[in-house]
Amino acid sequence: MGTRKLATAMELKLIQMWLHGKSPDSRRSYMRDIQDFLEFTHKPIEQITIADIIDWDSALALRYAPTSRKRKLAAIKSLFSFAHKNELISTNPGAAVPSPKTKDAISERILTEDEWERMLYAEPNRQHQLMLTLLYETRARVSEFCALKWKDIREKPDGAALVTLFGKGNKTRKVTITPQLWQVLKATKAADAKGDSPLFLNYRHKAYSTVQVWRIVKAAGERVGIYGVSPHWIRHTGATHQLINGSPLHLQQQELGHSGLNTTSKYLHILPGDYGAQYTKVKLPF
Missing domain, CATH: 1.10.443.10 (Intergrase catalytic core)
Structure with missing residues (x-):
C-alpha cells in the first residue's frame, strides 16, 4: 500500500486548527497518531468511513497495549468530531466507534x-x-x-x-x-x-x-x-x-x-x- 503523507491543504489546515492550543508534547503525540492513521487508511480525511476507523482500531489491538490503543483511537475520534462540529466534513465517522475499555491501573x-x-x-x-x-x-x-x-x-x-x-x-x-x-x-x-x-x-x-x-x-x-x-x-x-x-x-x-x-x-x-x-x-x- 505504501506510505501516505499529509497531502491536501484541507487536511493540513484542519489538523493545525485541531492542534491549536495544545501543549508541544500533545501536538507531537497527536501528529504521530494522525500520520499513522492516514498511512494505514491511505485515504483523504473527507473519504474516511466508520469501517476504516474500526479496521485501524483492530490493527492497533495487535500492536499496542490497551491504554495506548485507547489513547490513539481517542485522538482520531477527537479530530473527526472537531472537523464535523466545524462543518469541515459532512459526517463524523468516529462517533459510532466505541472506545475500548481498559483496566484502571x-x-x-x-x-x-x-x-x-x-x-x-x-x-x-x-x-x-x-x-x-x-x-x-x-x-x-x-x-x-x-x-x-x-x-x-x-x-x-x-x-x-x-x-x-x-x-x-x-x-x-x-x-x-x-x-x-x-x-x-x-x-x-x-x-x-x-x-x-x-x-x-x-x-x-x-x-x-x-x-x-x-x-x-x-x-x-x-x-x-x-x-x-x-x-x-x-x-x-x-x-x-x-x-x-x-x-x-x-x-x-x-x-x-x-x-x-x-x-x-x-x-x-x-x-x-x-x-x-x-x-x-x-x-x-x-
Whole structure:
C-alpha cells in the first residue's frame, strides 16, 4: 500500500486548527497518531468511513497495549468530531466507534509512603533529590516541571512558597510547597540567576528535558528495586499521600488541574483515608 503523507491543504489546515492550543508534547503525540492513521487508511480525511476507523482500531489491538490503543483511537475520534462540529466534513465517522475499555491501573502507579521515602533517601545526587521532592510536593506534570523558572515561585508570609504551573489545556494553577523545601530550594539559586532562569540546570547548564527527568525518576526507583517508576507515578503518589493525610478533595482537584472531581476521586479508592503542601508528612532528607 505504501506510505501516505499529509497531502491536501484541507487536511493540513484542519489538523493545525485541531492542534491549536495544545501543549508541544500533545501536538507531537497527536501528529504521530494522525500520520499513522492516514498511512494505514491511505485515504483523504473527507473519504474516511466508520469501517476504516474500526479496521485501524483492530490493527492497533495487535500492536499496542490497551491504554495506548485507547489513547490513539481517542485522538482520531477527537479530530473527526472537531472537523464535523466545524462543518469541515459532512459526517463524523468516529462517533459510532466505541472506545475500548481498559483496566484502571492507577493503583499500580502509587508508591506507599515507605517506598517513596526509601526512593528519596537512596538518591545520591543532591540536586536530583531536590527535583524528586519538588515533583512530589507540586504534583506537577513532567512538562510543567521542566518549564519552571525562578519567577514562578513566590514566598508566602508563613515561609511556604506558591508555585505557578502552566500546562495541559493552557491552564495556569498554583500549588503550595512546604517551608522546608522552599528554604533548601532557595539556597540553591545562583547569584546570577534571573527570573527567567530555569529552576534546575543540567550538566550543560540548560534546563532539564522531559526525557532527562524521566531517566532520573526511573533510576531512583530502580535503585531501591521499584521498576517502571515515572514522573506521573510521583504525581499520583503525592496526591494520594496528601489525601490520606487529610487534604480536601476539592483542593486536590484544583492543584492537580483536573477538570472535574470524578478524575480526582479515583484516588479515594486506592488507599483508605480522608490534599496542599501542609498535608505532606514524609520527612525530607534535607
